[in-house]
Amino acid sequence: MMRSAETIVAVATAPGEGAIGIVRLSGPSAEAYLDQLFCAVRPTLKRLSHRLYLGHLRAAGGQIIDEVMAVVMRAPHSFTREDVVEVHCHGGMVIIRQIVDAFLEVGARLARPGEFTQRSFLNGRLDLSQAEAVIDIIRARSESAGRVALAQLDGRISRIVAEMSDRLADLLSHVESLVDFPEEDIEFAEFSFLEEESRSLLAQIEDFLEHFDMGRIMREGLSVLILGKPNVGKSSLLNLLLGESRAIVTDIPGTTRDTIEENFVLGGIPLRLIDTAGVRDSDDPVEVEGIARARAKVASADLILLVVDGSRPLDEQDRLALRACSDYKTLLVCNKTDLPQSSLPHDWTALPTVFLSCRSGDGLSLLRNSIVTLLGGSVQGDLAQEVVFSDRRHRDSLLRTRESLMRFQSALSEGLSPEFPALELREALDALAEILGKTTPDDILDRIFSRFCIGK
Ligand SMILES: Nc1nc2c(c(=O)[nH]1)N(C=O)[C@@H](CNc1ccc(C(=O)N[C@@H](CCC(=O)O)C(=O)O)cc1)CN2
Ligand SMILES: Nc1nc2c(ncn2[C@@H]2O[C@H](COP(=O)(O)OP(=O)(O)OP(=O)(O)O)[C@@H](O)[C@H]2O)c(=O)[nH]1
Ligand SMILES: [Mg+2]
Secondary structure: OOOOOOOEEEEOOOOOOOOEEEEEEEOOOHHHHHHHHEEEOOOOOOOOOOOEEEEEEEOOOOOEEEEEEEEEEOOOOOOOOOOEEEEEEEOOHHHHHHHHHHHHHHOOEEOOOOHHHHHHHHOOOOOHHHHHHHHHHHHOOOHHHHHHHHHHHOOHHHHHHHHHHHHHHHHHHHHHHHHHOOOOOOOHHHHHHHHHHHHHHHHHHHHHHHOHHHHHHHHHOEEEEEEOOOOOOHHHHHHHHHOOOOOOOOOOOOOOOOOEEEEEEEOOEEEEEEEOOOOOOOOOHHHHHHHHHHHHHHOOOOEEEEEEEOOOOOOHHHHHHHHHOOOOOEEEEEEOOOOOOOOOOHHHOOOOEEEOOOOOOOOHHHHHHHHHHHHHOOOOOOHHHHOOOOOHHHHHHHHHHHHHHHHHHHHHHOOOOOHHHHHHHHHHHHHHHHHHOOOOOHHHHHHHHHOOOOOO
């Protein structure tokens, strides 16, 4: 096991935001540093691992910083497999900073982003797919995204990759035994085993790749973009769907200046609902930027809700918004049905349309059903059951594994000397192993861990 000589420290909680704050240390001197600064209310001769002790934490100079609870988790039974210490203090920013400073003073070093998880990976407690799952869990903004990430942390990917690697290694040892006896022809039974086994592995990879898009949906949600000219009720629609006053609503056109995104689940489908700045010709640079952002989101939207004010005749600005979403899956939302209605021009009636009043809520269930129906094709089956791979890096490894396996098959059927198919199998194994980080180059590892926040 690789142990780092340095002991690191960082705040593990959002500083200044909670009732309790946690300062965490990892490394060989973690407990010695605690001994220098922590004084238990009921001193014991031998501190037990994994037990919380109440006491006071002092600055290196001696004055008490806070009343805290402290825990030691001795190696290797800790998150990093090193000695870990946690100090649970009051959540104030000043206190947390003083405690971190005190540990720096006695010799700890500030942790880099993701360094705790990186040590957990380097010490073999987590493989790379599990370490990545830790970031995904923190970043997850919907329950479904959290579920995929948790399954990954639990080792779902690790087990599948390990099993596939075993089968590849088995294939390789068969092929290598042929290398040792080059003069003998490959027996028919042997040949068909190699053929069938590689075909079955390829089918499994295809299956994972097919469900990859589901993984994206579970992680990110299908995006539903709310578009329309100013003041038609886009933000009111966002609030109505979410059931809370998330976005500011006023009768002043141009209220929403930037895009607002919220996750929610509709009919079992995870959605990312995006409210945008009203589309119109404008000179105000802030508004122009907001409109540009709205338009940029159009191309990546899975569905556009084009909102118009049904109580007014449609005008050139409405047409501007309509043009922005031509070519994309669009549902026309004719809002403000509580007011006397103006009629829709003929060229608008081709779009699927829902009549709605954000004020009274009339038409809401129809709107919900229409959204689910329009998006339904993108989602089949029980998402959580099917999804294994949802990370682009993993997909890339799977694609390269597939390429190598296909080259293996051609080398086999062309009757090439066994070294050639063996070479392809080794490449397939390497590509697959990158998912777990076993063959992943250092620069890629650094990039992955630098995406973490400090303290993780
Ligand atoms: N206070 C606190 N909460 C936390 C964490 C933490 O580090 N500290 N975690 C950090 O991400 C997560 C929990 N993950 C953890 C995973 C393993 C171990 C650990 O000590 N594992 C030992 C077995 C412990 C035992 O024997 O009970 C091991 O694997 O050997 C700790 C936390 C979320 N909650
Ligand atoms: N009568 C009526 N008024 C509505 C309805 N929906 C929204 N409004 C009103 O229309 C005005 C504009 O609503 P917003 O939701 O801010 O409109 P918006 O499209 O987000 O506007 P911008 O952010 O400026 O582009 C507000 O005064 C709302 O109260 C509705 O169904 N009926
Ligand atoms: Mg708005």
